Amino acid sequence: MSRICDLTGKKTLVGNRVSHSNIKTKRKFYPNLQMKRFYLPEEDRWITLKVSTSAIKTINKIGITEAINRFVLKGTI
Template identity: 60%
Template sequence: MARICEVTGKRTQSGNNVSHANNKTRRKFYPNLQKKRFFLESKGEWITLKVSTQAIRTINKKGIEEVLKEAKAKGLLKKKVLL
């Protein structure tokens, strides 16, 4: 499974390790992804999403229903969550 947040679209970024001697080698920066279950009150069921910790904070602030609507409008939502 790809390391991509299902709500925000955050994905692995690449960059450089820089040593004390200023040698540069390629490295990856992985997003902080968590598997989290959310309860959809409108449907009365649980869904499991792979989301970044920033997305969890956004969901706590706005609510899961609103965040899923925004993700669906942006075309980020891959799972078949019907709202």
């Protein structure tokens, strides 16, 4: 199962872990993803999405249908 947000497309970033002696080793920064159910009133059904917490805040602010339209028009899906 991939760690990619279904709505925004956020995914794992790669960086360095830096020790006290300045030795750099590769590490991963994972997005904060949550499985969440949303109700679509237009279709009268529930959908389950794996979304980042920032996307959940956006959905709470503008609504699920507007968020889907906004991210689809932006081209992230």
